[in-house]
Amino acid sequence: MLNKKTIIAIDGYSSCGKSTLAKDLAKSINIAYVDSGAMYRAVALYFIDNSLKFTDSSEVNIALAKINIHFDIIDGVNTTFLNNNNVEKEIRSPKVASIVSEVAAIPEVRTKLVALQREMGETNSLIMDGRDIGSNVFPNADFKFFITADPKVRAERRLLELRGKGIESSFEDVFNNLKHRDHIDTTRKTNPLIQTKDAIVIDNTELTKEAQLALILSIINK
Ligand code: DC
Numbered sequence: 622m623l624n625k626k627t628i629i630a631i632d633g634y635s636s637c638g639k640s641t642l643a644k645d646l647a648k649s650i651n652i653a654y655v656d657s658g659a660m661y662r663a664v665a666l667y668f669i670d671n672s673l674k675f676t677d678s679s680e681v682n683i684a685l686a687k688i689n690i691h692f693d694i695i696d697g698v699n700t701t702f703l704n705n706n707n708v709e710k711e712i713r714s715p716k717v718a719s720i721v722s723e724v725a726a727i728p729e730v731r732t733k734l735v736a737l738q739r740e741m742g743e744t745n746s747l748i749m750d751g752r753d754i755g756s757n758v759f760p761n762a763d764f765k766f767f768i769t770a771d772p773k774v775r776a777e778r779r780l781l782e783l784r785g786k787g788i789e790s791s792f793e794d795v796f797n798n799l800k801h802r803d804h805i806d807t808t809r810k811t812n813p814l815i816q817t818k819d820a821i822v823i824d825n826t827e828l829t830k831e832a833q834l835a836l837i838l839s840i841i842n843k
Contacts, residue, residue, distance in 0.1 A: 623650060629748040629841070630755035632814065633768030635802045636779040638825055638833070639750040642768065644699065645834050647748045650841070655692065655741055657751035657758070659701040660734045661725040662712035663690050667703060668724060669716060675724050685733050715783075715790060718798055722805035725752075731811050753812035755820050764841060765820040774826050775799060 629652075631643050640656055647654035667673070667688050673680045691702050700709045711717065724730055731753075738749060738758045749758065755765035776796035783790050806814040816822065821840060825833050 623652065623746060623841075626744075627652065627746045627764070628742050628759045628762040629764045629766070630759050630762040630820075631748065631750040631766045631768060632752055632755050632816075632820070633750075633766075634770070634772075634775065634814070635799055635806070636775040636782075637768050637770040638778065638830060639768050641830055642825075642833055642837070643748045643750040645830065646837060649834065649838060652746040652748060653741075654699055655738065655747055655749040656699065656701070657734070657738055657749055657754060658721075659692075659709075659712055660690050660737065661730070662717050662721050663701055663703040663708055664688060664730055664734070665717050665721040665724040666708055666712050668720070675720070675727060678729070681727055681729055685729060688733075690734075690737065710786070713783075713786060713788075715788065715794075715798075718802075722802045722809075726805055726809035726811065728811045735812075752806050752814040756815050756817050757812045760817075765817060766837065767816045767820040767822045769822065769824050771826040772796070772799060772803070 629646070631639050633639050640658070643654050643656070667684055668675045671684065673684050675681055689704050693700050693702060695707065700707055701712055702708065735758055741747060742749065742759055751758070755762055755767070773796065776792060776799050779799065780790060780792055780795045783795070823833060823836065
């Protein structure tokens with residue numbers, strides 16, 4: 622479908638279905654997918670597991686020197702590895718969700734992960750989702766999408782997703798965590814979530830994931 626190296630950036634708020642969309646799109650057009658949020662989650666997990674304080678810059682630097690993140694496809698599923706351990710399930714836990722935005726706001730963390738993300742896009746086509754992909758990681762991306770949805774609908778979707786994974790939580794907790802993350806993601810000093818002028822905005826509050834995918838495919842194929 623694509624006859625040249627293509628970078629597709631998908632940015633937007635937490636829990637508005639960016640990852641599902643990016644995965645489905647990657648499958649449809651047969652290119653690689655990178656979940657940049659998983660990388661910030663893996664760093665947050667490292668701080669938790671090693672009882673390191675992310676508020677202490679020397680502990681941050683010690684941690685970053687020891688962190689190695691890569692992705693692999695396991696049973697057809699894109700899977701995150703932290704220092705060669707499969708952490709795909711753990712990085713989605715509420716304990717990681719509760720600190721990940723603070724961790725993602727640390728400039729040293731962003732410098733390391735952004736360099737890794739750019740490396741991944743150097744040779745091959747890919748779709749990457751996150752918060753600063755179109756604005757900072759790949760400012761020259763071939764396509765930039767900015768995905769948004771009503772916050773209550775996003776919280777409902779996240780709650781269902783967590784339940785599906787056997788993680789119990791209340792609507793209120795999920796909603797509050799989401800609002801908290803939106804606030805930090807959009808107001809942090811280093812590479813906040815912004816809607817760039819050249820991004821195509823898609824509000825999927827009332828769109829099924831199939832309709833959203835069809836819409837994006839029609840834009841890419843134009
Ligand atoms: O997409 P997600 O919910 O898995 O992202 C986890 C956190 O990482 C979220 O608080 C936003 C942050 N993040 C970021 O700052 N920049 C990115 N490119 C991706 C995620």
